[in-house]
Amino acid sequence: MSANSSSATQVLFDAPGPKGRRRILLLSVLSVLGIAGLIGAGLWQFAVNGELAAAKWLPYLRRDYIAFLGEGLWGTLRATAVAAVIAFPFALVLALARLAPLRPLSWAATAWIEFFRGIPMLLVVYAFLLALPAYGVTVDRFWMLVLPMILVSSATTAEVFRAGIRAVDRGQHEAAAAIGLMPRQSMVSVILPQAVRLVLPSLVLALVSLLKDSTLGFVVSYNELQFQGKNMVSITRFLVQTYLVVSGIYIVINLLLTRVALVLDARMQKRAAQG
Amino acid sequence: MEIILENWPMLLGGIGTTIALTLLGYGFALILGTALAVCRVSPIPPLRGAATVYVEIFRNIPLLSLLILIAFGLPDAGLLLPYFWCGVLGLTLSSAAFICENVRSGINTVPIGHAEAARSIGLGFFGVLRYVVLPQAFRTMISPLVNVFIGTLIGSSLCAAISVAEITYVTQQLNIRTAEAVLLFLVAGVIYLALSLAAASGGLALEKALAPGRRRRPTTTQAMMGAQQA
Numbered sequence: 001m002s003a004n005s006s007s008a009t010q011v012l013f014d015a016p017g018p019k020g021r022r023r024i025l026l027l028s029v030l031s032v033l034g035i036a037g038l039i040g041a042g043l044w045q046f047a048v049n050g051e052l053a054a055a056k057w058l059p060y061l062r063r064d065y066i067a068f069l070g071e072g073l074w075g076t077l078r079a080t081a082v083a084a085v086i087a088f089p090f091a092l093v094l095a096l097a098r099l100a101p102l103r104p105l106s107w108a109a110t111a112w113i114e115f116f117r118g119i120p121m122l123l124v125v126y127a128f129l130l131a132l133p134a135y136g137v138t139v140d141r142f143w144m145l146v147l148p149m150i151l152v153s154s155a156t157t158a159e160v161f162r163a164g165i166r167a168v169d170r171g172q173h174e175a176a177a178a179i180g181l182m183p184r185q186s187m188v189s190v191i192l193p194q195a196v197r198l199v200l201p202s203l204v205l206a207l208v209s210l211l212k213d214s215t216l217g218f219v220v221s222y223n224e225l226q227f228q229g230k231n232m233v234s235i236t237r238f239l240v241q242t243y244l245v246v247s248g249i250y251i252v253i254n255l256l257l258t259r260v261a262l263v264l265d266a267r268m269q270k271r272a273a274q275g
Numbered sequence: 276m277e278i279i280l281e282n283w284p285m286l287l288g289g290i291g292t293t294i295a296l297t298l299l300g301y302g303f304a305l306i307l308g309t310a311l312a313v314c315r316v317s318p319i320p321p322l323r324g325a326a327t328v329y330v331e332i333f334r335n336i337p338l339l340s341l342l343i344l345i346a347f348g349l350p351d352a353g354l355l356l357p358y359f360w361c362g363v364l365g366l367t368l369s370s371a372a373f374i375c376e377n378v379r380s381g382i383n384t385v386p387i388g389h390a391e392a393a394r395s396i397g398l399g400f401f402g403v404l405r406y407v408v409l410p411q412a413f414r415t416m417i418s419p420l421v422n423v424f425i426g427t428l429i430g431s432s433l434c435a436a437i438s439v440a441e442i443t444y445v446t447q448q449l450n451i452r453t454a455e456a457v458l459l460f461l462v463a464g465v466i467y468l469a470l471s472l473a474a475a476s477g478g479l480a481l482e483k484a485l486a487p488g489r490r491r492r493p494t495t496t497q498a499m500m501g502a503q504q505a
Contacts, residue, residue: 126460
């Protein structure tokens with residue numbers, strides 16, 4: 001990403017002369033006014049409906065409110081972490097199976113991946129929620145959320161691993177074969193270590209996606225952040241405020257994770273550029 | 276099988292609603308996302324900043340949180356929309372951020388020399404974009420934009436959580452009534468797979484027609500950044 005940031009977006013316009021600078025200044029002032037107008041209209045709408053009252057916002061600084069939402073956040077992080085720890089290794093296995101020379105194995109892996117990539121996670125959640133109890137299988141609410149997360153994430157992450165494996169230079173295969181490694185040996189000790197390093201930033205982004213998926217705990221009534229927000233609403237009746245705070249927390253966490261991914265990616269591009 | 280035949284109208288309605296949500300959400304997102312991308316590459320700092328903030332917010336908010344905020348939160352602040360339009364609004368806001376990202380990285384794949392050449396023959400900012408950069412960028416954008424479309428389709432299922440009667444919601448309702456879970460969920464799954472396969476093959480055909488020849492592939496990280504995540 002950062003490696004080609006020196007490209008087209010920077011040369012779309014000339015370094016402005018005096019006239020151009022005046023025009024840019026004018027447009028800047030106008031657009032600041034426009035943006036401020038939009039934000040102002042939004043705030044006005046909130047104020048008119050009495051949603052800006054301090055009494056409706058200050059409670060979120062109270063310790064019990066924070067603890068209540070913190071419990072939800074803990075549930076979110078736990079579900080995300082458990083799902084990632086199981087789904088990522090499973091995804092690697094799926095990717096290897098899809099690339100395997102054994103046809104039936106490769107077909108089965110492909111079918112699994114394309115199926116779970118093509119259907120929405122909510123459908124899987126409902127299937128676990130409604131279909132399984134009909135057969136007398138009951139799992140607790142945590143797994144009701146985490147199992148669908150694992151199924152869906154294993155499919156999308158498998159594609160990430162596959163792309164990583166295919167991105168390793170062909171010469172590496174050839175070199176490994178030349179020093180007498182069997183295909184399996186060269187995969188394990190030559191290709192995979194490089195591929196995993198290549199996809200590391202994408203794995204962090206897969207984590208972002210898992211974190212977003214964990215909001216479906218709302219549907220299965222597992223105590224993660226979104227559901228905890230719902231519980232809070234049913235007690236306090238502060239609808240906009242609670243959902244805004246909850247969304248804000250998600251945004252901040254995901255923003256941080258995305259930054260980490262970008263830093264990892266930039267570092268890798270730099271290393272690749274140095275050869 | 277009888278259940279499917281008996282409730283065919285309801286299922287068909289669900290499919291129609293899913294398609295309507297997807298087309299409307301994606302259509303508006305295409306307009307908003309392209310406008311945002313133009314803002315992000317424009318020489319006007321406040322517009323760049325605002326578009327960047329927009330993308331960072333709506334790329335990182337979980338779609339379900341956004342839908343719940345719009346459908347259940349905003350009525351308190353006086354914004355009363357039917358749930359269907361809440362769904363369209365949520366999908367639009369979220370998909371626009373991903374479209375903006377993909378359009379921007381599409382612009383980045385056009386070699387610098389082309390923009391420089393266009394400027395040297397006297398084209399201005401919009402001229403360079405319209406006649407030289409965007410037409411080329413569009414070719415590399417088709418496949419990521421089709422992915423955003425499929426993301427919007429799959430994301431539209433979350434509208435079930437705000438009781439919009441699309442496929443997932445209809446399936447769940449029918450299941451409560453008939454308790455034929457496995458069959459119903461298989462049918463719903465097949466419908467989604469068929470829709471996303473249709474979209475994917477439509478995208479391939481579009482790409483073949485509009486951009487024959489070599490494709491510049493984004494890196495895995497770039498693809499993940501642009502990929503829609505529910």
